Amino acid sequence: MELSSLRIFKTVAEEGGVTQAAARLNRVQSNVSARLTQLEESLGVSLFHRSGRRMLITEDGARLLAYTERLLQLADEAQEAMRGDRQPSGQLKIGSMETTAAARLPLVLGQFHRQYPQVDLLLDTGPSDYLIQAVLNHKVDVALVAAPVDRPELTQLPVFEEELVLLTDSLHPPVTSPSDVAKRTLLGFRSGCSYRRRLEAWFAEGGVSPARIAEFGTFEAIIGCVAAGMGVAMMPREVIRQRGLAESIRVHTLAPESALVQTMLVWRSDITQHAARDAFAAFFGAIQTR
Template sequence: MDLSALRIFKAVAEEGSVTQAALRLHRVQSNVSARLTQLEESLGVALFHRAGRRLLISAEGERLLDYAGRLLALAGEAEASVRGEQTPSGVLRIGAMETTAAARLPRLLAAFHRDHPQVELQLETGPTDELLQAVLQHRLDLALVAAPVGHAELAQQEVFDEELVLLTDAGHAPVATPQDVAKRTLLVFRAGCAYRRRLEAWFAEADVGIARVCEFGTFEAILGCVAAGMGVALMPREVLRQRGLADSIACHTLPARTARVKTVLVWRADVLRQPARQAFAASLLA
């Protein structure tokens, strides 16, 4: 089992397709298929279940994927250490919450790209829970998520302090308690979103039932539906400030235990040396 085979296996597992993995790795499809078959034969297990053109990872494949991520990360760290590389380079896979990516990252990423042109940035957005799992499974090098983070395998540093506000349409009456919006629909990101959990906890603490929940994939869709009067949402005040939506959306201040949240940068604690990651972390605190 060599590192090249593990890279191919990992790409296929993440893409769910030999064709997409071949495109990502800049290899011909037949080569990827052959190497994957050789790996399965050498291990004596099926790493995937074939479902038409899709490949569904097996239980054995899931176990190998965790080891593959760790082995490939360790190999990259060892190579950089032996070569004495200090200049950040290569691919840096960054995860971020939707709102963080929109409100905090554009200028930071542009500045980082200007200062470190040898680093290829890849950005993926999603809920906090999904991003944490992606870092743990070596699919992301680091991620910006909502605190608190309780994984011993992850190192973390605080980078932003956000104030979350309740959003309603501009004509809504002032909101002081969950009772004031008890009959309104909650407009939220999918399960795993830390901000969604805070909003649901605000209702639960007041013993107020939630009338209805609608899930969205983007914050722009949520903002549009809030402005149209469809329901209420919870988001960082910074998102609203940058977009100048005061004429169509009202912000309502919440208690500090609900409103104040820190955004932290997380990465695997066992990946000790990765110049690109370290440079990015430093840029967030500059």
């Protein structure tokens, strides 16, 4: 099996179709289809179910994908090792919680890009659970997630401390306990979000439960619905401060045990050679000591 064929297979699996994979790989569709067919014929299995233009991975395909990710990662590590002390270059796939990407990353990424212009930065956002799994599955090289992270196979570096605050509409009276917002709708990101878990735990500790949970894909949508009186949310104070949103909603301070949370930079401990990732981690370390 050629590594180039495995990269094509992996991209088709991620994109769900030949057309999208060809565009991402900057190849013609016929070449992608031919290489995929050759790989299937050499292995004697079908890697995808064809449904129109959609490609649904088979059980054999899923098994090969796990090996493919490991093989490609090893190939990338070998290239990094051969570069020696050269300037970091190539792709760096970064995962981040959406609020962290909005409030903390722009300045960091701008400074990192100026220092390491040969590194191509790719950013994926999502809840902490999703991002941790993405690191473990080689989908991203490094991720910014909320503590605690109970995964011994990951190296962890504390980078930020966030203060979480409770958000309500601007006319809501002061909130001193969960009972003050009992039976309100909880507005948050999809399951797997550590901030949402904190808000659910805050409700549970007060012996009350939200009326229902509404899930959103962006923090802007959450804040907009809070302002409209749809429910309550929990979010880093820094996001509210930077976006100047304090006038459209009401911000309620929480007790430190509920409010303070550490943001961690995590990556796989078993990947020892990755110049761009190591430079990114060192960059955060330098920020912390300034």
